[in-house]
Amino acid sequence: xDTEQTPQNNTQPxxxxxxxxxxxxxxxxxxxxxxxxxxxKSNDQVAKLIIDYLKSVFAVSPGWGVAISSVTLFELxxxxxxxxxxxxxxxxNGVQTFLIxxxxxxxxxxxxxxxxxxxxxxxxxxxxxxxxxATAFITNSVIYTTNITDYPAPFFMEITGLRxxxxxxxxxxxxxxxxxxxxxxQPEILNNYYEKRIKPVSQLPAPTNQIDNDQIISNPPVSxxxxxxVFVKKISKKSNSRRTRNSKKKN
Numbered sequence: 001x002d003t004e005q006t007p008q009n010n011t012q013p014x015x016x017x018x019x020x021x022x023x024x025x026x027x028x029x030x031x032x033x034x035x036x037x038x039x040x041k042s043n044d045q046v047a048k049l050i051i052d053y054l055k056s057v058f059a060v061s062p063g064w065g066v067a068i069s070s071v072t073l074f075e076l077x078x079x080x081x082x083x084x085x086x087x088x089x090x091x092x093n094g095v096q097t098f099l100i101x102x103x104x105x106x107x108x109x110x111x112x113x114x115x116x117x118x119x120x121x122x123x124x125x126x127x128x129x130x131x132x133x134a135t136a137f138i139t140n141s142v143i144y145t146t147n148i149t150d151y152p153a154p155f156f157m158e159i160t161g162l163r164x165x166x167x168x169x170x171x172x173x174x175x176x177x178x179x180x181x182x183x184x185x186q187p188e189i190l191n192n193y194y195e196k197r198i199k200p201v202s203q204l205p206a207p208t209n210q211i212d213n214d215q216i217i218s219n220p221p222v223s224x225x226x227x228x229x230v231f232v233k234k235i236s237k238k239s240n241s242r243r244t245r246n247s248k249k250k251n
Contacts, residue, residue, distance in 0.1 A: 018065025021096060021141040022054075025132050026075040028146050028180065029068060033091030035076060035084055045168045046178065053164050053180075054144075067096035069104075069135045071128045098135045107134035114155060114193045125150055137185040148181045155190055156183045 024032065032054075034047035058064050076088045098104075108130040115125060129150040136143050136156075143151055148158060162182040170176050 019063035021065045021067040023067045023141045023143050025145045026072045028144050035087035035091050042170050049166045069132045070099050071131045104134045143183040151183045
């Protein structure tokens with residue numbers, strides 16, 4: 001999907017090009033669309049409350065577009081029922097989808113390195129959340145989530161004035177309080193950590209509202225001397241040299 005496509009839903013008035021995107025992570029989108037967990041009164045209630053709140057935010061601060069990462073599409077469809085998949089497709093009608101390319105994967109992998117440096121244990125943040133975080137960084141988007149620990153500080157910071165606790169009753173009639181957060185990447189912090197890695201920060205793709213995949217792919221954030229192609233060649237040379245040595249030993 002073209003990453004400059006304008007969402008054709010009611011969240012973007014007059015079909016104008018968004019000035020910034022709000023990326024739903026999987027948990028939040030599944031709740032906002034009530035597309036997983038079957039049909040229930042509580043699911044529909046949560047979906048309505050989240051949508052009503054977002055409409056109030058967009059009314060005060062227009063220009064937002066709604067988006068997801070394609071990893072969220074996978075997580076929603078994976079092991080879904082036919083009924084759930086129909087609801088998923090309806091929910092995603094007109095929603096911008098940011099595709100996963102080599103740059104996103106490299107930055108998502110580096111996020112894991114940065115998290116480890118500050119003591120976040122391996123596995124605490126899922127691969128999908130790292131991909132969503134990397135996508136938000138590249139596209140200069142804001143993440144909408146129900147779990148702020150998936151996007152840890154100092155690499156991501158909450159927009160505290162937009163925090164909203166969704167209050168509803170579960171199927172048994174008990175009150176439930178679901179906090180939702182707007183989280184934004186911190187490019188300066190991320191770039192500072194990136195300086196310690198392979199490629200200088202000056203050569204990193206700058207965050208942009210209008211991501212150009214072709215341009216970014218042609219300049220991946222790695223140094224020229226350690227590209228996958230060169231790495232494969234180095235491995236091949238080692239393998240060939242081992243075969244030669246083994247051949248000599250047999251002879």
